[in-house]
Amino acid sequence: MAAGLALPTEAQAALPLTPPDTTDFYDLGDAVTQAALPTMPLVKLQVTPQNRVLFELPRLESGQGINTALAMMIAEEMDVPLSQVDVVLSDMRPELVFNQLTGGSTTVRSFAGVLPLLAAKARARLVAAAAAQLNVGASTLITVNGSVVAPDGRRLTYGALTLAASLIPPPLDVRPKNPGQYKVIGKAARRLDALDIVTGKKQFTLDLPVPNAKPTMVRRPPTLLGTVVRVNNLAAVKAMPGVIGVCVLPKGGAVTPIPPGVAVMAETFGQAWDAVNALDVTWGAGTIDADNNDTITAKLKKAVPPMLNLPSLGSVVVEGEFEMAPLSHAPLETDCAIADVRTDGNGKVVGCEIWAGMQSPIAAAQSVALDLGLSPLAVKAHVLPSGGSFGRRLFWDPVQQAAQVSKLLGRPCKLMYHRADDMRHGRGRPAQYHRIRATAVAGQVVSVDHRIASPRLDTRHGFGDLLSAVATAAPAIVQQSLGNLAVEEALFKTMVSSPYNFGVANKLLLPQPIIMNTGSYRSVHIQPARLVEEVIVDEMAKALRQDPYAFRMRLLRQARAKAVLKAVAEAGQWGKAMPKGFAQGIAVHQETRAYTACLVELDARPAIAGTGPALVTRAVIAIDVGVPINPSGIDAQVQGALAESISIVLSAGLHIRNGLPLEGSYSQYHYGRINSYPKQVQVIQMPANGEAIGGLGEVGLSASSGAIANAYARATGTKVRKFPLFFPVDFTPFPPGKLPERLKLPLPN
Structure with a gap:
């Protein structure tokens, strides 16, 4: 076992979180799943005469791999090779109502309780059709590689049976497979569209020959x-x-x-x-013509009420004010x-x-x-x-x-x-200002007060249908509409959680009517809030002279959170000696019923010398999503989140000057490059544990963000308060109101 892994005793038990997090009982994923459930029977899953299984996915595939994960569920239940399943994106279908909204890491979670059942019923109807044609009992038949096989070896393909099966009513007594029977789920699979992407065959919007x-x-x-x-x-x-x-x-x-x-x-x-x-x-x-990052932050700071000065009573107080620059989504x-x-x-x-x-x-x-x-x-x-x-x-x-x-x-x-x-001019995550105070008495954290101000998040997409979008926008004449404010606050309450027993805890969101192009950014509200919290946890551990890992293990509320934290601490050798200018950082997170922890090693020498951002040299990440569907997809999502954390913590942000961001290209918006990514990355996927499936797309961001920030603070001996940590204007901005001049190359002879 690595140094510094001594665990707390029962006598050191922390004070329970009061009041409990809303997300412990009900989160955004529950809301999306329940809203989508009534129209799930309208989702189209069919077997074609060509003996292929076709699924019309009423969600947007934007690189997260949901098409492959859902295809694996279908292949598992229907006993067909994954290569025999086609997933296409469904056209807009208004009858689906709330069932065509993609967001909140909810797609696989929403379909996990429905799609296997739909596929199992389809398989049962095919078996029933084969039993009638072969004149045998359905219980004597088995399904193998897209065919129904009789005991005497006779075989009928699904394609040959699909018409007859369509005339058979869906059975009521069918159940999906027991996890012990899985042959596809839990095994690494290549993305369905991987070959098309790398060969240029896959078509995106501008590829269409309309x-x-x-x-x-x-x-x-x-x-x-x-x-x-x-x-x-x-x-x-x-x-x-x-x-x-x-x-x-x-x-x-x-x-x-x-x-x-x-x-x-x-x-x-x-x-x-x-x-x-x-x-x-x-x-x-x-x-916001007269505004820049500093003036916007000043407005946000003014909107946050000051903390009350309470008697010390021998307490230890750790507090901080944090600033976060605006971010661009910057998709490829x-x-x-x-x-x-x-x-x-x-x-x-x-x-x-x-x-x-x-x-x-x-x-x-x-x-x-x-x-x-x-x-x-x-x-x-x-x-x-x-x-x-x-x-x-x-x-x-x-x-x-x-x-x-x-x-x-x-x-x-x-x-x-x-x-x-x-x-x-695209939508992005606006600037944020955080004020937080943690108080400990007799070595126990007794309270955490966290207040956040930001330009209002535009939520007028609603639940993806027109009525909820119009309701969110009402009244339309008010820029910070009551409907929009209510939805933003609801998102905050049903998404932002804390994994720790913090005693009396308060999280307050204060959206401000600063009129900008805003929109939901990956891990909405959660990543910045949890980043700040993880930094304060490290500083509280230091103030109480406790090891950050042991301190977290004592505070964590859930066994699954402790398990992922222990996994990275052991695999990453937490507490090992590091050269000057280097340090380890650690953090843990829970979101969308999933848990993750991250340990990083960081080289801060470029930042100390002022020559560039610090470099993450190693990362160990553990993730528990309840039911792993595609280990390859999980690994990709976790590593993608690490790349984003490296970027937005260390170097990527927008400078607003005179009412406009200066950045206008990847050369100016300093998203991490390949040489910013560590050569050593280990992803530990926790096995299925009997818990329901959780979200994946966003949960990987907060722990890696916190670990990077904490490693930087330890390596430099400074308190991190402004993100990104390296944020110069080291480029000549394009003129406002114009595009850069087009580079015109001579045509070859």
Whole structure:
């Protein structure tokens, strides 16, 4: 056993968390699962005559691997090879109501109690059809590799039986397999779309050959949410090579405002880009024109009430004020959409079809219908896989813009955000300010008071349907609407938890009406709150002269949390000697009914010398998701979360200056590169433990964030208070209100 792993005795038991966390009893995943349950019987699972199993997934696959995990559930219950299961993304289906929202690490969790049963019933119907055709008892038949096999060796494929099986009512007495029978679930599987991705075969939105859809880009204001006063050289831009049309995006929007700007449609994206930059536009003021990171933080700080000064009574108090810069989602695929708005001979809009990566396609399509003056059922929407999302595509900004351009210019529109547009004018996580105080008496933590202020999080996507989106936006005339505030507070209460016995604990969220483009960012509210908490836990351990690992083991409330923490401490040799400028950091986290812990080793010498961010050189991560479906997918998600934690803790953030982020490219937004990622990464997956399946996509972020921050503090001897920790403006920003000039290379001879 490594140094420093002595465990606390029962006499050191911590004071229970009071009041208990809401998430111990009910969390966002429970809400999403229950809301989706009534329409689950409408989800389409079928066997084709070609002997393949087809599942229409009513969620967005954006790289998280949910298509493969759900295909594994189907393959397990239907006794077919995984290669025989096809998962396609379902078009928008309004009858599914709440069952087409992707978010909160809830997809696999929501389907875990339903999809195996659907697949088991399908298999039973196929067996019943085979029994009738073979004139034998159903109990004598077995299923192997997509076929039903009789004792005498006769075999019928599922494809040959599918028509007959469709006429048999679903049985009522079927149950999914016992975990002891699993042959697919729990075994590492390659992603269904991996080969298509690496060979370029997989199609994303802009790959679609929608007839006559023309490339379109948008000139955006020089400040966030600025307005268009007039275009001063409209005729000259319309005369540029390849330009098809130019239009000012209108104001309005049924649920969310249509993002402002001037759109240019052209024969190629290069021509649209040139024309966008050639526009001479007189702009009106935006919403935060005079603001920068410091002024926004000052407003947030002012909104947080001061802590009460209580008598010391021999207490130990650890407190801090934390600042977090705004973040860009920065998915590999920038926002984009295709829209085809159709009109009659009199110019009246009669229909619309859209294509995009959408996390809430029902709300997107129906709100666009209202924007166009159509019935909510008059828009047909196709959900396309997206190259990353992290919550960004819960909103449908590019769909709104593409639909308006198509309407105004009279032809299908293929709209693409430039990377600078995506980072500067896309939705992101706004700045945050945290004030926290932890108090211990006689060596016991007796209270933790944590207060958080941030520009309001836009939650007007609701539960993914139009009615809840409209309700969240009500009253529409109030920027920080009562509906939006209620939903944000509900998200906070049903997502942000603490794994520790902290005595009397208080978490207070104070959203502020600072008007910016905001949206849910991976591990909404949770990652920043838990990052701060893990830093304070380390500082409290130090103040009480206790080892951070042993201190956590004494405070943790759940056996599963202790198990993952112990696993990383042992595998990572917690407490071993480290050279000067190096240190270990450790943290633990629970979220969406899953548990994770992380130990990192960090080289802070670049930060100490002022030459760059610190480097994580090693990471050991343990994760418990209750029921591991695809170990390969779990490993990928955990490592992806580590990469994001390295970025947003150490180097990635947005500098807002004069109402606009400076960053406009990956070269400016300092997301970690491959040389920022440790060569030594060990992921420990806890075995199935009889608990229900938990979430995966977001749970990996907070523990790794906390471990990195704590390692940095130990290596440098400083208290970490501002994130990211290395945050210079070491680039020349693109001019506000313009895209960078297009690099034009000569054509080869």
